[in-house]
Amino acid sequence: MPVRAKICGLSTGPTLAAAVRHGASHVGFVFFARSPRNVAPDQAAALAVQVPDGVARVGVFVDPEEGFLASAIAAGQLGVVQLHGEETPERAAAIRARYGVEVWKAVPVKRRVDLAAASAYAGAVDRILYDAKTPAAADLPGGMGLRFDWRLLEGFAHPLPWALSGGLDAANAAEAVGISGARLLDVSSGVESAPGVKDVDKIAGFLQSIAQL
Numbered sequence: 001m002p003v004r005a006k007i008c009g010l011s012t013g014p015t016l017a018a019a020v021r022h023g024a025s026h027v028g029f030v031f032f033a034r035s036p037r038n039v040a041p042d043q044a045a046a047l048a049v050q051v052p053d054g055v056a057r058v059g060v061f062v063d064p065e066e067g068f069l070a071s072a073i074a075a076g077q078l079g080v081v082q083l084h085g086e087e088t089p090e091r092a093a094a095i096r097a098r099y100g101v102e103v104w105k106a107v108p109v110k111r112r113v114d115l116a117a118a119s120a121y122a123g124a125v126d127r128i129l130y131d132a133k134t135p136a137a138a139d140l141p142g143g144m145g146l147r148f149d150w151r152l153l154e155g156f157a158h159p160l161p162w163a164l165s166g167g168l169d170a171a172n173a174a175e176a177v178g179i180s181g182a183r184l185l186d187v188s189s190g191v192e193s194a195p196g197v198k199d200v201d202k203i204a205g206f207l208q209s210i211a212q213l
């Protein structure tokens, strides 16, 4: 099975089109006001109609308020809700049941012990996204281009399907796959020319770099 990729933090038509054209399996829209990639539900609605069947629309949220979550899922025609806050397994399971979407939970990783948080979500979510832990003082819980030591995943008994993110780019994606065994990668900063500014050539380069893995 080929390695698949989610291009996260898309906010323009041309960059979304590049992700789709070059083979992304998932496209991500960030619904978090403090993010440079933030999109409003009406922006997501305009982007969503450009996404063909077979490419999953993922909404990224941080402890979303219920009404906002509902409107974003509807506007973005989201198939996946990715949670980056303090959402409990119960909250994640409730989102999955209420909206009939896949739910992914981000688990921030710096040390091996951090991986243990994943098991609490077995039965509650569909996938764990191992992402680099951002500094406590950081404004964002993701999308900062930071990576963790992929060797921490070597030999780990994954309790759930999973994906790898954090500091990936075209130059390191093959190494990340080789070390971690990931079959689904999530990238944001590594395909940008500046925070929040996606680059069509970098998107193409990233997707080409994993096409033969």
Ligand SMILES: O=C(O)c1ccccc1NCC(=O)[C@H](O)[C@H](O)COP(=O)(O)O
Residues within 6 Å of the ligand: 008, 009, 028, 030, 032, 035, 036, 037, 060, 061, 062, 084, 131, 140, 141, 142, 143, 144, 145, 146, 147, 165, 166, 167, 168, 186, 187, 188, 189, 190
């Ligand atoms: O991307 C953001 O701005 C963001 C904001 C708040 C919560 C999560 C966010 N991103 C989540 C992602 O899925 C990113 O793709 C992931 O953290 C990897 O980012 P990067 O290291 O920049 O590739």
